[in-house]
Amino acid sequence: MFTGRRGTARLGVFLYLVVLAVTLYAAFGGSSLELKDGLRLSQLGKLTERDQWRAFPDVAGGAGAPPSTPPPPPPAPVAPVNICTAGPVGKRLCAEWGEAAVTRLVAYGGTNHRIRRALARMRAGKPFSMGTLGGSVSSGHGIRNQGNSRYAPSNLNVRLFSWLNATFPAPGGSAFEPAEKRDDVNVYVNGAEPARGSDYFSMCSSLHLPDEPDLVIIEVAINDQVGTHNLVPVELLIRQMLELPSQPGVLVFNVFGLMFEAIQTGGDLTMGVSQFYDVPTLSLRNAMLPLVPQNKSLILDWFNHENDHPDRETFKGVDLRHLGNIGHEIAGDMMVAYMELQVAEMDAIEAAAGPGWSIDSLYPAPALFPGLVTKKFDPALVPPGPLKPTCIATNSDKAPFEPKTQTGWRKWAWKDKKYLIADEPGAEFEFEVAVSHGTIILYYLRSREFGLGNLECDLVGEPHRRKVIKGYWDQKFNIGQSDRWDGLNPGTYNLKCTLLDQTDDPKGGKEFRLMALMTI
Structure with missing residues (x-):
C-alpha cells in the first residue's frame, strides 16, 4: 500500500x-x-x-477547493474615473494636449466637499449664482472682437458658467449681473477688477459678488506679487468666502503671465493657505507651460497680441500678461473638465451611499479652524470671529469712494479702471472712518510709467501715525497697493491726505491715483 x-x-x-x-x-x-x-x-x-x-x-484537498470545482473568475477591473475620462470636455482636452498636461492642472484637490455641495444643490434643481474675484485676466483683457469682454463667450469664467448653466438649467433661464434678484434664474456676476489682488478683495469682496453665491472663483495669482506679504490677505479672503451664509464652493484658479521677473507668481507662495482650508486649486501654468519647449509658437496662440505679426522668437508685440481668446477658452475648459470629474465622482459616491443620503452627510462643510494659520497658535482655540470689513471704492456703485471733504481731486477712468486723481501739489481730501478691529487701509495705484508722485497722510490727532505714500516704483507692471494703519483703538478717525510737491518719479511726475479705503 x-x-x-x-x-x-x-x-x-x-x-x-x-x-x-x-x-x-x-x-x-x-x-x-x-x-x-x-x-x-x-x-x-x-x-x-x-x-x-x-x-x-x-x-x-490541499489546494483549498474541491478538485471538480474550478475557481471563480476574478472580477473585471474597473478603471477609476479621472479628469480625462469623466466627461467630453476633459476627453477633448486630453486628446489635444495630452493626459499628462491636463493631469498637472490639479495643484491641489483635497476632499472637494464644498464644490460638491454646490453641485449637489444644482443637481437637485436649485437655481445657482456664481461669482468671480480676480484681476484683469478674469475681466477679459486680451479678448478681442467679442464686445464686453467681462461677459464674452470666450472669457474663462463665462465658459465655466455656460457649462454649468447648460448642465443644470434653471426654469427662468440665466442672467449676467441682473439688475433685480430673481429666484428662478442662474446668475453670473464677474466681480473681477483690473490691477487688484487679494489685499483688495480680502476687504472689498462684498462689493463684487452676487447675493448668496453658490460658487466663487478666485483668480489673484498674478496680481499677488511674489512674497509672504499676501499670506494674510489670502487667508482672510478664503475664510470670508467659506463663512458666507450660502456656504459656496470655492475654487482657486491660477493663471500665469510671462512678462514678470519670475515665472513664479504669488499664488505659488500662498497655495499652502488654500490647502489648509481644503480649497481646490488649479494651475494653468503647470498644465500648459511645459509644452512650450516642444512648440514655442503656442505662446502666440495663448496670449493676446494686437500686432498681427509679432516676433515669433522674442515675442515682441505679444501681451504676455493677458491671455487671448484661445488662452481664455483653454482655461475655461480646464475648469469645466474639473467640474466634470466632480460630477462623475459624485455619481459613484451617491450610488454607493444608497437611498436616504443627504448633502450634509456626503459633502460636509465643517466649521473652520479656530484660529488663523498665518498667526501664532493659541492653545485656547478661540475662533477669530467673522471678518466684516468696510470698503468704499472708486469702481463701486454700492459703496462709492467719496471723501468727507476734498480740494483738487477729480474722478477719472481709463477703460474699466476708475480712480480719484490729483496732479497739483496741495490737493487734499479727508475721510471720517469708523474702526472696530484696529486697522485702516488706503489702496492706490503704483507704476513707473504714469508719472506718479507722493501723498502725505495723517490721522488727525495722532501725529506719530503720519505716512508718506509713494505712487512711483521701479516695477514693470502697474497695480494696486495698500498702506495701512494698524493697532488702532476702536472708534472714529479722520484720515487727511495731501499731495506733495516732492516726488520719487525720475521724470518729476506728481499725479496720484486713489482706488479704495477700507477699515476693520
Whole structure:
C-alpha cells in the first residue's frame, strides 16, 4: 500500500492526518471535535474526497477547493474615473494636449466637499449664482472682437458658467449681473477688477459678488506679487468666502503671465493657505507651460497680441500678461473638465451611499479652524470671529469712494479702471472712518510709467501715525497697493491726505491715483 514513490507520498499524507487528528483530539478533549457543517473528527476517514474538502479544505484537498470545482473568475477591473475620462470636455482636452498636461492642472484637490455641495444643490434643481474675484485676466483683457469682454463667450469664467448653466438649467433661464434678484434664474456676476489682488478683495469682496453665491472663483495669482506679504490677505479672503451664509464652493484658479521677473507668481507662495482650508486649486501654468519647449509658437496662440505679426522668437508685440481668446477658452475648459470629474465622482459616491443620503452627510462643510494659520497658535482655540470689513471704492456703485471733504481731486477712468486723481501739489481730501478691529487701509495705484508722485497722510490727532505714500516704483507692471494703519483703538478717525510737491518719479511726475479705503 505504501510501496514505491506514490506509496511514500500516501504514507506522508496519512501520517500527517494521524498526527493532526491526535493533536486536535487532545486539544479539544475527545472525539466530539466538530469540523465544518457539523462533522466530527472521527468521521473524517469515512467521507468522500469532496466531503473531506467541505469539512476540512486545507487538509483534505490541499489546494483549498474541491478538485471538480474550478475557481471563480476574478472580477473585471474597473478603471477609476479621472479628469480625462469623466466627461467630453476633459476627453477633448486630453486628446489635444495630452493626459499628462491636463493631469498637472490639479495643484491641489483635497476632499472637494464644498464644490460638491454646490453641485449637489444644482443637481437637485436649485437655481445657482456664481461669482468671480480676480484681476484683469478674469475681466477679459486680451479678448478681442467679442464686445464686453467681462461677459464674452470666450472669457474663462463665462465658459465655466455656460457649462454649468447648460448642465443644470434653471426654469427662468440665466442672467449676467441682473439688475433685480430673481429666484428662478442662474446668475453670473464677474466681480473681477483690473490691477487688484487679494489685499483688495480680502476687504472689498462684498462689493463684487452676487447675493448668496453658490460658487466663487478666485483668480489673484498674478496680481499677488511674489512674497509672504499676501499670506494674510489670502487667508482672510478664503475664510470670508467659506463663512458666507450660502456656504459656496470655492475654487482657486491660477493663471500665469510671462512678462514678470519670475515665472513664479504669488499664488505659488500662498497655495499652502488654500490647502489648509481644503480649497481646490488649479494651475494653468503647470498644465500648459511645459509644452512650450516642444512648440514655442503656442505662446502666440495663448496670449493676446494686437500686432498681427509679432516676433515669433522674442515675442515682441505679444501681451504676455493677458491671455487671448484661445488662452481664455483653454482655461475655461480646464475648469469645466474639473467640474466634470466632480460630477462623475459624485455619481459613484451617491450610488454607493444608497437611498436616504443627504448633502450634509456626503459633502460636509465643517466649521473652520479656530484660529488663523498665518498667526501664532493659541492653545485656547478661540475662533477669530467673522471678518466684516468696510470698503468704499472708486469702481463701486454700492459703496462709492467719496471723501468727507476734498480740494483738487477729480474722478477719472481709463477703460474699466476708475480712480480719484490729483496732479497739483496741495490737493487734499479727508475721510471720517469708523474702526472696530484696529486697522485702516488706503489702496492706490503704483507704476513707473504714469508719472506718479507722493501723498502725505495723517490721522488727525495722532501725529506719530503720519505716512508718506509713494505712487512711483521701479516695477514693470502697474497695480494696486495698500498702506495701512494698524493697532488702532476702536472708534472714529479722520484720515487727511495731501499731495506733495516732492516726488520719487525720475521724470518729476506728481499725479496720484486713489482706488479704495477700507477699515476693520
